[in-house]
Amino acid sequence: MKVKYEREACQGHNRCYMLAPEVFDTDDEGYAILRIDGAIPAELEEKAQLAADNCPEYAIEIVAD
Amino acid sequence: MTDVERPPIRDWETDFDHGHPDYAAAAPEIWDQLRESCPVAHTDRYGGTWLPTRYDDVSAVAHDTDHFSSLGAVVSEWKPDIPPPMGYAPPITSDPPFHAIARRMLLQFFSPKAINAWEKVARETSRELLDEIETSGASEVDAAEQYTQHIPVRIIADMLDLPREDGDKFRVWIHRILEQTSSQPVEWEDTLDYYLQHKIAERRQNLGDDLISYLCQVEIEGVPLLDEHVRGTIALLIIAGIDTTWSAIGASLWHLAQNPDDRRRWVDDPAVQPFAVEEFLRFYAPVTMARLVSEDTEIGGCPVAENDWVLLPFPAANRDPEAFEQADEFVIDRARNRHSAFGLGIHRCVGSNLARMELTVAIEEWMARFPDFELSDPDSVRWSTGQVRGPRTLPVRINKGEAG
Numbered sequence: 001m002k003v004k005y006e007r008e009a010c011q012g013h014n015r016c017y018m019l020a021p022e023v024f025d026t027d028d029e030g031y032a033i034l035r036i037d038g039a040i041p042a043e044l045e046e047k048a049q050l051a052a053d054n055c056p057e058y059a060i061e062i063v064a065d
Numbered sequence: 066m067t068d069v070e071r072p073p074i075r076d077w078e079t080d081f082d083h084g085h086p087d088y089a090a091a092a093p094e095i096w097d098q099l100r101e102s103c104p105v106a107h108t109d110r111y112g113g114t115w116l117p118t119r120y121d122d123v124s125a126v127a128h129d130t131d132h133f134s135s136l137g138a139v140v141s142e143w144k145p146d147i148p149p150p151m152g153y154a155p156p157i158t159s160d161p162p163f164h165a166i167a168r169r170m171l172l173q174f175f176s177p178k179a180i181n182a183w184e185k186v187a188r189e190t191s192r193e194l195l196d197e198i199e200t201s202g203a204s205e206v207d208a209a210e211q212y213t214q215h216i217p218v219r220i221i222a223d224m225l226d227l228p229r230e231d232g233d234k235f236r237v238w239i240h241r242i243l244e245q246t247s248s249q250p251v252e253w254e255d256t257l258d259y260y261l262q263h264k265i266a267e268r269r270q271n272l273g274d275d276l277i278s279y280l281c282q283v284e285i286e287g288v289p290l291l292d293e294h295v296r297g298t299i300a301l302l303i304i305a306g307i308d309t310t311w312s313a314i315g316a317s318l319w320h321l322a323q324n325p326d327d328r329r330r331w332v333d334d335p336a337v338q339p340f341a342v343e344e345f346l347r348f349y350a351p352v353t354m355a356r357l358v359s360e361d362t363e364i365g366g367c368p369v370a371e372n373d374w375v376l377l378p379f380p381a382a383n384r385d386p387e388a389f390e391q392a393d394e395f396v397i398d399r400a401r402n403r404h405s406a407f408g409l410g411i412h413r414c415v416g417s418n419l420a421r422m423e424l425t426v427a428i429e430e431w432m433a434r435f436p437d438f439e440l441s442d443p444d445s446v447r448w449s450t451g452q453v454r455g456p457r458t459l460p461v462r463i464n465k466g467e468a469g
């Protein structure tokens with residue numbers, strides 16, 4: 001599985017960073033930065049899904065790679 | 066009570082009034098009823114105002130800045146007379162493209178990492194207030210008066226390097242702006258604008274490393290910000306940051322006071338706390354925003370005309386069963402929670418990381434000190450009217466001894 005993060009939709013709610021800091025960092029202005037390039041390590045899959053499920057702007061999707 | 070008397074309500078579908086105490090007392094039930102009977106309600110009050118209550122409609126309006134202008138962010142009897150692009154309080158009253166400029170200069174102060182630095186102040190403030198309550202020995206306290214209202218005031222005063230003692234004045238001014246939907250004449254010397262004008266002039270002479278000094282030095286394309294811009298933005302931080310957070314903390318304590326199972330869960334299972342905080346924000350979202358229709362359009366199939374007001378009740382969107390499972394229940398460990406308490410789209414609350422931190426710390430500290438408490442007089446709890454909803458009196462009885 002892969003994380004698809006759409007920067008254009010992100011409004012910096014930071015829910016993802018709070019729930020899954022291993023997967024998302026935040027820049028100086030509070031917008032999300034995806035930390036994982038490629039497949040999500042198995043142990044982080046649940047957290048990545050949690051971030052996707054809580055993003056108010058639907059900016060995150062977990063997709064098959 | 067200083068609120069202005071409002072005429073009685075005929076029915077909620079065609080004559081609602083968000084400034085009426087009946088609305089304040091039962092808003093969630095009214096939204097649930099309207100979502101079923103008339104999902105885009107209307108009133109002739111305030112010159113014509115719409116109230117969508119479905120998540121999808123609220124979200125669509127919030128994301129459509131072409132047809133809905135933020136120049137009118139607070140519904141009143143008068144349409145705003147301060148011209149674009151700034152409006153009274155940039156960025157909340159600004160539309161694109163100016164909005165992005167006015168917003169961007171604030172973001173670095175409110176990012177999650179920048180806000181971490183303020184956690185210590187929030188914790189010290191909470192503990193000091195709890196010490197005062199504890200040493201007073203009283204078993205009945207007004208948690209709104211003695212606790213919740215002070216926490217956001219101290220932090221914003223520190224961020225702006227304004228005296229903490231001025232907090233009482235801030236609260237009076239904010240109340241006048243947000244909770245009273247009709248205006249009464251006031252002396253210019255007794256306004257937030259007058260106060261800030263003086264502080265900004267002082268600051269320009271003697272710059273520090275606070276947020277006001279920073280804004281005094283910001284330039285847009287080589288031109289320093291107008292005094293009105295600095296004043297409007299600082300006014301916004303004070304107005305948007307205090308009543309809102311105080312309401313969220315108060316509503317959360319109101320909930321905990323009545324729900325021993327949730328109190329126990331909070332104490333026994335710290336991993337649930339971040340989820341509980343988001344659920345407090347969903348279920349008791351305090352802020353309803355407003356827009357002015359800038360061009361004839363429709364909301365959920367319902368035609369709306371240029372210059373109509375539209376209320377954006379994020380709290381109603383948060384209780385829409387189409388968008389949330391068990392929407393009308395408080396689920397302390399809710400795992401899927403895309404709530405809109407901090408708005409949606411380009412105006413997402415700049416202070417959301419600060420507010421979330423303050424709410425978390427305030428509840429953590431209260432629960433660590435007083436894990437067992439209850440409402441001492443449930444009927445006397447008064448909810449604020451207007452666009453920010455929270456308990457303004459919150460008498461609780463603190464039970465000493467064994468927790469739970």
Ligand code: HEM
Nearest residue numbers: 156157305306309310313352354407408412414415416420
């Ligand atoms: C629980 C507490 C809070 C809630 C529920 C809340 C809610 C909101 C909402 C719903 C908006 C969107 C407005 C719109 O769409 O027109 C907003 C905007 C804003 N809030 Fe908050 N707020 C809170 C606390 C704070 C704090 C602590 C601050 C700063 C000290 C703050 C500063 C702002 C600013 C500057 C904006 C304007 C953003 C823009 O227009 O781009 N808020 N807030």
Ligand code: SF4
Nearest residue numbers: 010011013014016055
């Ligand atoms: S939760 Fe969504 S909107 Fe918020 S920072 Fe993450 S990606 Fe952006």
